[in-house]
Amino acid sequence: MAKYSININGQTHDVEAMEDMPLLWVLRDVVGLKGTKFGCGKALCGACTVHLNDNAVRSCSLPVSAVGEGRITTIEGLSKEGEHPIQQAWEKFVVPQCGYCQTGQIMNAAALIKRNPQPSEQEIEQSMQGNLCRCGTYNRIKAAIISVTSQPK
Numbered sequence: 390m391a392k393y394s395i396n397i398n399g400q401t402h403d404v405e406a407m408e409d410m411p412l413l414w415v416l417r418d419v420v421g422l423k424g425t426k427f428g429c430g431k432a433l434c435g436a437c438t439v440h441l442n443d444n445a446v447r448s449c450s451l452p453v454s455a456v457g458e459g460r461i462t463t464i465e466g467l468s469k470e471g472e473h474p475i476q477q478a479w480e481k482f483v484v485p486q487c488g489y490c491q492t493g494q495i496m497n498a499a500a501l502i503k504r505n506p507q508p509s510e511q512e513i514e515q516s517m518q519g520n521l522c523r524c525g526t527y528n529r530i531k532a533a534i535i536s537v538t539s540q541p542k
């Protein structure tokens with residue numbers, strides 16, 4: 390076991406964990422933030438997506454020891470009350486079905502518009518294609534992202 394001080398959603402959390410423990414385990418089981426979901430555990434589905442310094446990463450496959458001084462943002466810290474433009478678009482377009490994959494979808498979409506505020510449709514598809522949704526909400530996801538990125542800035 391080792392001790393880590395991790396910045397999660399703007400707060401420092403001191404945790405004890407094995408160095409190869411995935412960040413997802415730390416978030417859910419040690420810190421108690423359950424909004425980030427476990428899907429495949431093999432970096433294949435995107436359900437566990439969080440931000441590391443504003444970039445989308447798969448927390449099931451990122452060892453806690455690799456976080457270092459990085460800033461982690463989870464769905465709980467994306468906005469105070471769901472006012473992030475992506476969250477609002479998700480609501481407007483009634484994107485979720487069962488909802489299980491949607492944390493990861495939202496976090497990936499939020500990282501996309503942060504690095505590229507006006508992506509093309511192709512760029513949206515490329516960025517989002519690794520986030521799987523068994524309910525098939527892909528068309529609504531795309532429409533919601535376009536509604537945000539096509540707005541005049």
Ligand code: FES
Pocket residue numbers: 426427428429430431432433434435436437438447448449450
């Ligand atoms: S649970 Fe991490 S990518 Fe599937």
Ligand code: FES
Pocket residue numbers: 485486487488489490491521522523524525526
């Ligand atoms: S909304 Fe059910 S898996 Fe995506």
